[in-house]
Each structure stands twice: as structure tokens, then as C-alpha cells.
Amino acid sequence: MLFFNVAIVALIGIANAVPSVHRNQARQNVTTASERLGLQWIGGNSSLPKILVLYTGGTIAGGSIYGALDDTQYGQLQLTGEQIIARNPYLANHTQLAVSNWTSSDFSTGTDDGLVMNMTRFAHDALCSEDSDIDGAIYTHGTNSLEETAFLLDLLVNCGKPIVGVGAMRPWTHLSFDGDANFFQGAMLAADPDSRNRGVMVAFNNRIIPGFWVTKLHSTNPNAFGPTALGDLGAFINNMPYFYNTPSQPIAKHEFDLEEVSSDPSFPALPKVDILYAARGFDGKLVLNAHANGAQGVVIAGTGNGGIPSGSDEIEEALEKGLQVVVGTRSPFGPSTPSRVPTVAKAGFVHVIQSRIMLQLAIASGYNMNQTIALFEGTLRKAIHQPWSPEP
The missing domain is CATH 3.40.50.1170 (L-asparaginase, N-terminal domain)
Known part of the structure; x- marks a missing residue:
């Protein structure tokens, strides 16, 4: 060629x-x-x-x-x-x-x-x-x-x-x-x-x-x-x-620094992030298994506006081990909405596939779980008047 x-x-x-x-x-x-x-x-x-x-x-x-x-x-x-x-x-x-x-x-x-x-x-x-x-x-x-x-x-x-x-x-x-x-x-x-x-x-x-x-x-x-x-x-x-319109950018978009992302040990790739699909009887052990298999993050395609039917104990255990978790919606349209007191990030209007990439870039940029929550939820929380900040 x-x-x-x-x-x-x-x-x-x-x-x-x-x-x-x-x-x-x-x-x-x-x-x-x-x-x-x-x-x-x-x-x-x-x-x-x-x-x-x-x-x-x-x-x-x-x-x-x-x-x-x-x-x-x-x-x-x-x-x-x-x-x-x-x-x-x-x-x-x-x-x-x-x-x-x-x-x-x-x-x-x-x-x-x-x-x-x-x-x-x-x-x-x-x-x-x-x-x-x-x-x-x-x-x-x-x-x-x-x-x-x-x-x-x-x-x-x-x-x-x-x-x-x-x-x-x-x-x-x-x-x-x-x-x-x-x-x-x-x-x-x-x-x-x-x-x-x-x-x-x-x-x-x-x-x-x-x-x-x-x-x-x-x-x-x-x-x-x-x-x-x-x-x-x-x-x-x-x-x-x-x-149809003059140029604009999505409110939910965050521009990551390529040099910073490329300094992550995963270079030339990105940190491993898996996607799990939630349904009735969802097994939270899947989240722990993902972490044991080298994943640094997990995106869950949740039910409705970001629900997880079961497995909360295993998810909490995975968070304590350092896994980052983002919950989107398995629905093709609509948001995964924030919780008043979050422990995981809700993806908002960002689709599950795209959420995986955003989480990879966030982890590669050094974000912790609270920073990832702010990344995904910040603009939506502001719009619906549900501010949140982590405890000092």
C-alpha cells in the first residue's frame, strides 16, 4: 500500500x-x-x-x-x-x-x-x-x-x-x-x-x-x-x-489533555474499563470479577434512569478496593439521573458506550471517584438544582 x-x-x-x-x-x-x-x-x-x-x-x-x-x-x-x-x-x-x-x-x-x-x-x-x-x-x-x-x-x-x-x-x-x-x-x-x-x-x-x-x-x-x-x-x-445552527459544543463535553492522558501507565492504550448490563437479578459479583480481572473502572447499563436492581453490597466493596463505577441507562434515549448523595457517578445523557471512554480518560487523567462524579454529573446537577460536593 x-x-x-x-x-x-x-x-x-x-x-x-x-x-x-x-x-x-x-x-x-x-x-x-x-x-x-x-x-x-x-x-x-x-x-x-x-x-x-x-x-x-x-x-x-x-x-x-x-x-x-x-x-x-x-x-x-x-x-x-x-x-x-x-x-x-x-x-x-x-x-x-x-x-x-x-x-x-x-x-x-x-x-x-x-x-x-x-x-x-x-x-x-x-x-x-x-x-x-x-x-x-x-x-x-x-x-x-x-x-x-x-x-x-x-x-x-x-x-x-x-x-x-x-x-x-x-x-x-x-x-x-x-x-x-x-x-x-x-x-x-x-x-x-x-x-x-x-x-x-x-x-x-x-x-x-x-x-x-x-x-x-x-x-x-x-x-x-x-x-x-x-x-x-x-x-x-x-x-x-x-x-441548521451556528457552531456550539455539548454542555456535557469535557476536553481532556492528550499529554496528560498519555502519561498514564496504560500508554499507548487506555485504562481497562468494562461494561456490564443490568437486568432483574443482576449479580454484583460481576463488578468484583471485573476488578479482579484488571479493570480500573466499570460502566453499568442500568435500568430506567440508572437503576441497579441488586448487588449494592458488592459494588460498595469494589469501590472500597479502588474501582470506579459509572451508571448509565440501558434505554436508548434519556438520562441516568443523579442521586442526592452519590456513591457512584451517574452518566446523565452520555450513552453507556461513550461513558466507558469518558471514564477511561478520567482515570488516565488521575481522577478519583469523587472527581469522576463531578465530571459526569456537574452540569446536570446545576441545571436541576441538586448541588453536591464531597465531604472534606
């Missing part, structure tokens, strides 16, 4: 250092981040926006040997990032694109936190460093965990430049492949000046969805993604982005 060596060299370099923001000596003899990172731009018009393509594969790159009707058994055929770009000649009329490859025969962004974190460090370096000449980025991703990467990037890469997640629900061999349109629209969104200061977004099925709230709501439908709160940020008309 044309850019495979570039990305692997970058990954190795980032994995053996504190975030690349500090590698000042390496920058002394180069002019731009593009040169420093070895990016090669596709497109003949150097005046057009430069959009970095973080290629991780996914259905958007997958094809099927079983014919044009198959959309469940694909994956035997693969497109490279460059081949995806070559499928749409209209891209060169609007952007310059450079591919950074984040696929591996041993890991994937759907299974490995370390790989995703290294890609996040690379994206932060490319977009947010002082020598950056790059206007935005898109990342291709398998849809099973596209939302997780969107949320992680949204909390860690915050210099105003747009990052857009794209994917597909049908393989490129399908008679109605959706990936070409999603990729083109994602590139147009990343290149649009009006996309700045809106955080990470997802371009899918003509919709512009906020990365903080996005989740996969359907396992096979091309209209697979939607927000768990708020609503769409905009839509694509004639494949060009149209925003």
Missing part, C-alpha cells in the same frame, strides 16, 4: 514518545506538518483545502465475492484509501487528500484501544501543531465502533479543525453501495470553513451528526446512525453540507 510505511513509521514514533506535540527538534528543518509527517497530497490544485484521510478500513473498503446482492458476508475483497479516492473524480474539484494508513494485520481500530489512541495522537499532531498546514480530517471506520472513535477524538483533539467520521453499511460490490456518497460528503464537510469549532462530526446517509452524541441505531440499514440527544447538526443538499 502506497502510504503503509508512512503510517507505520508514524505509529512507531508516536508509541515510543510522549505526544508528538513536543518533538520540536524534529521540526527545525521542515516547513509544514505535511512535510514532517511525509504526507503526499492527491489533487492538482494546491489552493484547495488539505484534508487528511485516516484510513482504517471498514465496510466502506470491503467487498464481497458472493455478488451484488450480498451485504452480510462480505470482506474478502478490500479497497485501499487511494482506491476509494480514485472512485470519485469530483473530490479533486474541491479538496486535496492525503492518506494515512491505520490498518494492521494484527490489530484493528474496532478491537484495539492502543491503535486508536496512536491514530488520535497522529491526528492531534497533524491538525493542532504550530506547523500544521492541514485544514481538516476524515476517518474511514467500521460502523460497529465508529461512534467510539468519534467520541474519543472529540474529547482529545480540540483545536477547532473539523474531523469527520465516514463509513458504509453496504460493501462496494453491492448494487447500491453507500460508501462513495458518504466519503465524498465527509470530505466536503471537513473542507467547509463553517465546520470549524463544531467538534467531531459523522457524515452518514445525507446527515450531519454530532460525534459526541452519535450512536449506531440499526445493525444493517444504511440510515444506521443517529444522536442519543440533541439532533442532527445539518444535512447534505446536492452533496454539500448545510448547517
Whole structure:
């Protein structure tokens, strides 16, 4: 693959250092981040926006040997990032694109936190460093965990430049492949000046969805993604982005420091946090088992607005052992609401999958349980006039 060596060299370099923001000596003899990172731009018009393509594969790159009707058994055929770009000649009329490859025969962004974190460090370096000449980025991703990467990037890469997640629900061999349109629209969104200061977004099925709230709501439908709160940020008309409102950020969003997160012993990955699903007869020993298996935190998908039917004694024991616990709701919409006197954090409107990532980042940033409670509950408590602070 044309850019495979570039990305692997970058990954190795980032994995053996504190975030690349500090590698000042390496920058002394180069002019731009593009040169420093070895990016090669596709497109003949150097005046057009430069959009970095973080290629991780996914259905958007997958094809099927079983014919044009198959959309469940694909994956035997693969497109490279460059081949995806070559499928749409209209891209060169609007952007310059450079591919950074984040696929591996041993890991994937759907299974490995370390790989995703290294890609996040690379994206932060490319977009947010002082020598950056790059206007935005898109990342291709398998849809099973596209939302997780969107949320992680949204909390860690915050210099105003747009990052857009794209994917597909049908393989490129399908008679109605959706990936070409999603990729083109994602590139147009990343290149649009009006996309700045809106955080990470997802371009899918003509919709512009906020990365903080996005989740996969359907396992096979091309209209697979939607927000768990708020609503769409905009839509694509004639494949060009149209925003409904001026830029804003979620009240519940907390921007973590990438350098601080990367100083945690879990580097290059993140602290281990497990998710448990609550139902009638919930066994609290599962929480203790998670801790015994190396988890530093647990997120429980609670019933209703964050209920746990049973297991309170075991949860209290786990807390005493240093485990951090966040309780969300297994419902697709609505909040997990705070207790008047909390012992665990309630996730508010942050969905369970996203809560896991927020808890990982909090633990990596040195938060204790009380600080984690304040992180998740602070804005909601203020709104509903239920203040709380830990006893001195």
C-alpha cells in the first residue's frame, strides 16, 4: 500500500514518545506538518483545502465475492484509501487528500484501544501543531465502533479543525453501495470553513451528526446512525453540507489533555474499563470479577434512569478496593439521573458506550471517584438544582 510505511513509521514514533506535540527538534528543518509527517497530497490544485484521510478500513473498503446482492458476508475483497479516492473524480474539484494508513494485520481500530489512541495522537499532531498546514480530517471506520472513535477524538483533539467520521453499511460490490456518497460528503464537510469549532462530526446517509452524541441505531440499514440527544447538526443538499445552527459544543463535553492522558501507565492504550448490563437479578459479583480481572473502572447499563436492581453490597466493596463505577441507562434515549448523595457517578445523557471512554480518560487523567462524579454529573446537577460536593 502506497502510504503503509508512512503510517507505520508514524505509529512507531508516536508509541515510543510522549505526544508528538513536543518533538520540536524534529521540526527545525521542515516547513509544514505535511512535510514532517511525509504526507503526499492527491489533487492538482494546491489552493484547495488539505484534508487528511485516516484510513482504517471498514465496510466502506470491503467487498464481497458472493455478488451484488450480498451485504452480510462480505470482506474478502478490500479497497485501499487511494482506491476509494480514485472512485470519485469530483473530490479533486474541491479538496486535496492525503492518506494515512491505520490498518494492521494484527490489530484493528474496532478491537484495539492502543491503535486508536496512536491514530488520535497522529491526528492531534497533524491538525493542532504550530506547523500544521492541514485544514481538516476524515476517518474511514467500521460502523460497529465508529461512534467510539468519534467520541474519543472529540474529547482529545480540540483545536477547532473539523474531523469527520465516514463509513458504509453496504460493501462496494453491492448494487447500491453507500460508501462513495458518504466519503465524498465527509470530505466536503471537513473542507467547509463553517465546520470549524463544531467538534467531531459523522457524515452518514445525507446527515450531519454530532460525534459526541452519535450512536449506531440499526445493525444493517444504511440510515444506521443517529444522536442519543440533541439532533442532527445539518444535512447534505446536492452533496454539500448545510448547517441548521451556528457552531456550539455539548454542555456535557469535557476536553481532556492528550499529554496528560498519555502519561498514564496504560500508554499507548487506555485504562481497562468494562461494561456490564443490568437486568432483574443482576449479580454484583460481576463488578468484583471485573476488578479482579484488571479493570480500573466499570460502566453499568442500568435500568430506567440508572437503576441497579441488586448487588449494592458488592459494588460498595469494589469501590472500597479502588474501582470506579459509572451508571448509565440501558434505554436508548434519556438520562441516568443523579442521586442526592452519590456513591457512584451517574452518566446523565452520555450513552453507556461513550461513558466507558469518558471514564477511561478520567482515570488516565488521575481522577478519583469523587472527581469522576463531578465530571459526569456537574452540569446536570446545576441545571436541576441538586448541588453536591464531597465531604472534606
